[in-house]
Amino acid sequence: MNPTYQPKSWLGQQANRFAPGLFFIGLVLLWELICRFGNVPNYILPSPSAIFTAFFDVEFSRWLTHLWATLRVALMGFALSIVIAIPLSISMMRSELMNRVLYPALIVIQSTPVVAVAPLIIVLLGTDDPSRVLITCLITFFPLVVSTTTGMLETPPEMIELSQSLRAPRYRETWQIRIPYAIPHIFSGLRVSITLAIIGAVVAEFVAAEEGLGYFIQFSTSFFKIPQAFAGLIFLSVISLLLFKSIQWIQAWWFPWSLPKKK
Amino acid sequence: MEDKNTTDDNAKAAYVSMKSVGHKYDPRPETPMVVQGIDLDIHRHEFVAVVGPSGCGKSTLLRMVAGLLIPSHGEVSVFNLPVTEPRDDVGIVFQKANLLPWLTVRKNVLFPLKHKYGSYSASDEKRANELLEMAGLTQFADKMPDELSGGMQQRVGIIRALLLNPDILLMDEPFSALDALTREQIGFDLLDIWKKNPKTVLFITHSISEAVLLSDRILVMSKRPGTVLDLIEVDLPRPRSSKTINSPRFAELTDLIRGYIYEPNVPA
Numbered sequence: 001m002n003p004t005y006q007p008k009s010w011l012g013q014q015a016n017r018f019a020p021g022l023f024f025i026g027l028v029l030l031w032e033l034i035c036r037f038g039n040v041p042n043y044i045l046p047s048p049s050a051i052f053t054a055f056f057d058v059e060f061s062r063w064l065t066h067l068w069a070t071l072r073v074a075l076m077g078f079a080l081s082i083v084i085a086i087p088l089s090i091s092m093m094r095s096e097l098m099n100r101v102l103y104p105a106l107i108v109i110q111s112t113p114v115v116a117v118a119p120l121i122i123v124l125l126g127t128d129d130p131s132r133v134l135i136t137c138l139i140t141f142f143p144l145v146v147s148t149t150t151g152m153l154e155t156p157p158e159m160i161e162l163s164q165s166l167r168a169p170r171y172r173e174t175w176q177i178r179i180p181y182a183i184p185h186i187f188s189g190l191r192v193s194i195t196l197a198i199i200g201a202v203v204a205e206f207v208a209a210e211e212g213l214g215y216f217i218q219f220s221t222s223f224f225k226i227p228q229a230f231a232g233l234i235f236l237s238v239i240s241l242l243l244f245k246s247i248q249w250i251q252a253w254w255f256p257w258s259l260p261k262k263k
Numbered sequence: 264m265e266d267k268n269t270t271d272d273n274a275k276a277a278y279v280s281m282k283s284v285g286h287k288y289d290p291r292p293e294t295p296m297v298v299q300g301i302d303l304d305i306h307r308h309e310f311v312a313v314v315g316p317s318g319c320g321k322s323t324l325l326r327m328v329a330g331l332l333i334p335s336h337g338e339v340s341v342f343n344l345p346v347t348e349p350r351d352d353v354g355i356v357f358q359k360a361n362l363l364p365w366l367t368v369r370k371n372v373l374f375p376l377k378h379k380y381g382s383y384s385a386s387d388e389k390r391a392n393e394l395l396e397m398a399g400l401t402q403f404a405d406k407m408p409d410e411l412s413g414g415m416q417q418r419v420g421i422i423r424a425l426l427l428n429p430d431i432l433l434m435d436e437p438f439s440a441l442d443a444l445t446r447e448q449i450g451f452d453l454l455d456i457w458k459k460n461p462k463t464v465l466f467i468t469h470s471i472s473e474a475v476l477l478s479d480r481i482l483v484m485s486k487r488p489g490t491v492l493d494l495i496e497v498d499l500p501r502p503r504s505s506k507t508i509n510s511p512r513f514a515e516l517t518d519l520i521r522g523y524i525y526e527p528n529v530p531a
Binding site for chain 2 (some may be wrong): 142156158159161162163164165166168172176177180181183255257258261
């Protein structure tokens with residue numbers, strides 16, 4: 001933790017504590033004022049109040065349908081990338097040959113813009129969930145591979161020597177030493193990936209979908225229902241944030257030892 | 264394996280034997296040796312310390328006895344067998360405790376069994392508890408390593424090495440990460456543990472007084488390439504205590520070693 005400014009007075013402390021929230025509220029107010037007094041039309045930049053009312057213009061069940069569609073694809077793609085990334089990292093860590101063969105391929109996949117490949121994947125796999133899940137997976141798995149591999153390779157040599165001195169089988173060196181050691185790294189990868197998963201799902205919906213928040217935003221925009229599009233966008237940010245937080249909760253709950261120590 | 268409690272011969276036989284041992288990590292002829300021409304026999308229940316300046320290859324020596332490194336020159340044998348891989352009857356205490364932060368203290372002590380065989384029995388757990396008791400760590404058994412002080416962590420490291428009941432204990436600068444006061448105390452703790460579990464010990468350190476306080480003999484090494492400067496018999500009576508440190512003989516021995524370590528560095 002970086003040292004933070006600690007004001008002495010009670011008022012100062014409160015202001016310091018609520019500073020991020022106050023800043024956010026201030027920003028929203030400023031936005032509202034600009035829209036109201038600048039006569040900005042709603043179809044250019046809707047005011048926060050217009051966005052708020054737009055939430056209720058759409059039926060709750062419809063929101064749920066779109067939300068679930070995006071969440072489902074994001075989570076399936078995320079899960080698939082965990083299932084692919086972890087074994088891939090282990091094999092690259094264990095075998096120099098695998099590392100030499102797979103690493104360039106991973107770089108090529110990562111440096112190809114997924115947005116550009118997405119339409120091709122739709123052509124290849126159809127317009128249903130499989131192609132959307134694959135698109136999400138392509139976006140999310142690289143940070144996971146990198147963080148897992150880095151963590152396992154950074155295992156202190158003394159821990160590896162402990163394993164060698166016991167003449168333990170290598171799979172136990174991997175499972176009982178390297179993987180646990182990599183947990184903090186894996187979780188930082190997971191935190192990056194989960195937010196990318198939402199992006200992946202939205203990109204897929206932009207290309208081909210009949211439901212989902214990405215689809216909803218695109219659809220609303222094309223009918224100039226901009227406040228609605230913004231409402232959808234806020235939903236997206238909120239689930240993105242909640243997913244990010246849940247990764248942190250899972251880490252704190254299952255692997256409390258892996259969190260940085262508080263001074 | 265030899266029976267260690269019977270005949271006189273066995274008592275005299277070297278548990279660990281190094282014959283003109285040398286090592287270089289790079290086989291090309293122009294690269295320098297890390298250690299060179301080391302001859303040393305360590306007998307049953309003997310406590311031998313190795314001191315030398317940093318980088319003199321003390322830890323390399325330990326790794327060769329541990330079977331983690333095969334010497335490029337000469338031969339290291341344990342119980343008269345050349346060391347080709349790590350052995351079950353050799354335990355290692357690492358620098359900085361080397362505990363696994365994701366396991367409780369008890370699970371760290373049991374880790375060698377869990378790691379080697381995949382599981383452990385109730386009687387193994389009983390043994391771990393006995394070791395924890397001996398090291399005065401019973402009430403910390405279910406804590407995580409980072410909740411313990413550095414000295415306590417290293418006591419866990421020592422009893423972890425004792426779990427498989429090795430005949431030989433290798434200690435690689437085990438107290439170097441500790442502060443001076445803790446360091447002196449844990450030295451006495453180690454002597455206490457050693458008295459209760461007599462082992463043949465090879466103790467690597469760069470602290471001269473620690474070597475004199477703990478050991479029966481001290482191998483003094485030169486700077487790289489590490490060679491034997493002297494093998495000193497420590498004739499201080501046991502049990503050793505803080506009184507030992509104040510005795511004139513203690514000062515003589517530390518001075519003698521200090522002479523070896525510093526003199527060769529003085530520019531001619």
